[in-house]
Amino acid sequence: MNTQVEQPRRGPSLTLLHSIPMFAGVPDSQLEQIAKVAFHRRVPRQTTIVRAGDSTDSLYVLISGGAKVLNSDEEGREVILTLLGPGEFFGEMGLIDGSPRSADVVATETCELLVITKNDFKRCLAENFDLCLNIMKSLVQRLREADRNIESLALLDVYGRVAKLLIDFSEDERGQRVIRRRLTKQDIAKMIGASREMVSRVMKDLENRGYFRVEEGRIVIIEKRLAANPGPVPASRPQPT
Numbered sequence: 562m563n564t565q566v567e568q569p570r571r572g573p574s575l576t577l578l579h580s581i582p583m584f585a586g587v588p589d590s591q592l593e594q595i596a597k598v599a600f601h602r603r604v605p606r607q608t609t610i611v612r613a614g615d616s617t618d619s620l621y622v623l624i625s626g627g628a629k630v631l632n633s634d635e636e637g638r639e640v641i642l643t644l645l646g647p648g649e650f651f652g653e654m655g656l657i658d659g660s661p662r663s664a665d666v667v668a669t670e671t672c673e674l675l676v677i678t679k680n681d682f683k684r685c686l687a688e689n690f691d692l693c694l695n696i697m698k699s700l701v702q703r704l705r706e707a708d709r710n711i712e713s714l715a716l717l718d719v720y721g722r723v724a725k726l727l728i729d730f731s732e733d734e735r736g737q738r739v740i741r742r743r744l745t746k747q748d749i750a751k752m753i754g755a756s757r758e759m760v761s762r763v764m765k766d767l768e769n770r771g772y773f774r775v776e777e778g779r780i781v782i783i784e785k786r787l788a789a790n791p792g793p794v795p796a797s798r799p800q801p802t
């Protein structure tokens with residue numbers, strides 16, 4: 562895996578900071594302080610930005626590109642905890658509780674990052690109630706997402722888990738639910754605890770049954786039908802048109 566990173570450059574603009582949800586509501590005077598201590602870093606695809614077990618030194622905000630948060634065992638089997646996109650941050654857990662990194666964070670494409678060192682981050686937190694609140698909101702959202710994942714792992718079959726993941730990753734686009742980000746079958750398999758072959762089979766079946774269609778490489782969901790948590794079609798049951 563690539564561990565090369567470009568030399569850091571200093572100084573995000575206030576406009577950039579305004580566009581990041583984590584800084585919503587933070588007054589300009591305080592954003593100016595953050596702009597002074599944060600720096601840019603560009604990393605190529607496949608870079609392990611944060612490695613599980615390492616001590617923590619910085620918080621990262623994803624400006625562009627994408628990354629996956631994952632854990633793996635000694636045999637190299639991986640579980641993807643989440644995919645991160647522009648505007649999202651990572652590396653806060655170790656900074657907050659002082660524990661080693663809880664997971665690997667790996668760039669899935671070239672990433673433009675904003676980096677804030679541990680001491681600067683703690684100082685910013687101490688001075689910005691809105692920043693604390695935004696971080697708390699994100700942690701709560703992640704906990705909700707983790708709860709939903711536990712629920713779906715415990716209660717849904719692979720059909721249900723694939724369907725739920727597709728809905729969760731879809732976004733509204735002029736009244737349609739569309740998955741814009743690149744989502745490989747391998748990634749889906751690693752997120753729902755199934756084999757890639759099983760995910761391929763289930764997706765083919767769901768597509769054939771009209772639960773979603775692929776348009777210009779993007780998945781367009783026919784939401785109501787997919788949300789109905791489809792199971793495998795028994796041979797005797799007529800297939801929906």
Ligand code: CMP
Pocket residue numbers: 611617630642643650651652653654655656661662663664665666703707
């Ligand atoms: P930290 O433990 O410092 O390093 C790994 C990072 O991955 C962690 O902080 C979080 O930012 C991120 N992370 C870990 N688990 C999850 C999760 N379930 N959802 C989203 N992000 C996570």
